[in-house]
Amino acid sequence: MSAVTIRNLTLGYDRHPAVHHLDGRIEAGAMLAVVGPNGAGKSTLLKGLAGAISPLSGAVEMTRSDRHAIAYLPQAAEIDRSFPITVFELVAMGLWRRTGLFGGLSKADRQAIEQALAAVGLTGFEARTIGTLSGGQLQRMLFARLLVQDARLILLDEPFTAIDAKTCADLLDLVRRWNSEQRTVVAVLHDMETVRQAFPQSLLLARRAIAWGPTDEVLTPENLLAARRMTEAFDDHAGICTEAA
Known part of the structure; x- marks a missing residue:
C-alpha cells in the first residue's frame, strides 16, 4: 500500500458540499482517526476515500492496485438486518472481488471464513441469520468480513459505537494487529479517549480541516x-461551492 494523497478535495451530494477543499496525505501504514462534531463530513470523507461517491472537485490520488485493496466498513445502522442471509454468507461476501458475485467458494475460502469468525469470537454462529445477532455480534461479523478481504487500506465508520466494552476491546485489538501488519487504517471515531490511546494521527474535521497531524x-x-463553531456556522442550504483552494 502506498500513500494516499488528497488534493483540494470537495465532496457532497447534489453538488452541495459536505467536505470543502481538503488537502493532506495518509502515509502507508498510518493509523488515522477522523474526528469532529456531528455534521462535520466525516462519513462523507470515508465514502470519498472508498470511491463510493465521486468528488465535486479535487481528487483522491492512489495507485490502481491500491484502489482494489480497500475494505470499507459502513456504520452498523446502514446494514439491513432484515435481509435473509446467514453470518457465513455475509462474511463470504468479503471474497467477492476474487470469486465474483456468483462464484463458488473453494476449500481454502471456507477455511479463511472460518478462521475470520474464530478471530472475532463467532465460531458456531455460521448458520445464524444476521437479524438474530446482538449489536456487538453484528459488529464482530462485519470485522470478520474485513479480515477475509485482506485489504491494505481499511476504512472504518464509527466501528465502536453502541457495542459492549468487551467487543470494543476485542475489535480494537484487531485494529492494532492490522497496524502491526503495516496496513493503513482510517477510522471515524467519537470516543476521544480511544483516539488518544490507539491512533497516533488525527484529522479534526468541520467540513474543512481544522487540524491534521499528531493526535x-x-x-x-x-x-x-x-x-464546533465552524460546523454550527455552516448553512446546509448554501449554494454550490465555487471557492478556489
Whole structure:
C-alpha cells in the first residue's frame, strides 16, 4: 500500500458540499482517526476515500492496485438486518472481488471464513441469520468480513459505537494487529479517549480541516471549540461551492 494523497478535495451530494477543499496525505501504514462534531463530513470523507461517491472537485490520488485493496466498513445502522442471509454468507461476501458475485467458494475460502469468525469470537454462529445477532455480534461479523478481504487500506465508520466494552476491546485489538501488519487504517471515531490511546494521527474535521497531524497536537481544547463553531456556522442550504483552494 502506498500513500494516499488528497488534493483540494470537495465532496457532497447534489453538488452541495459536505467536505470543502481538503488537502493532506495518509502515509502507508498510518493509523488515522477522523474526528469532529456531528455534521462535520466525516462519513462523507470515508465514502470519498472508498470511491463510493465521486468528488465535486479535487481528487483522491492512489495507485490502481491500491484502489482494489480497500475494505470499507459502513456504520452498523446502514446494514439491513432484515435481509435473509446467514453470518457465513455475509462474511463470504468479503471474497467477492476474487470469486465474483456468483462464484463458488473453494476449500481454502471456507477455511479463511472460518478462521475470520474464530478471530472475532463467532465460531458456531455460521448458520445464524444476521437479524438474530446482538449489536456487538453484528459488529464482530462485519470485522470478520474485513479480515477475509485482506485489504491494505481499511476504512472504518464509527466501528465502536453502541457495542459492549468487551467487543470494543476485542475489535480494537484487531485494529492494532492490522497496524502491526503495516496496513493503513482510517477510522471515524467519537470516543476521544480511544483516539488518544490507539491512533497516533488525527484529522479534526468541520467540513474543512481544522487540524491534521499528531493526535496530541490536534485534539486541543482550542481546536475542538473551533471545529464546533465552524460546523454550527455552516448553512446546509448554501449554494454550490465555487471557492478556489
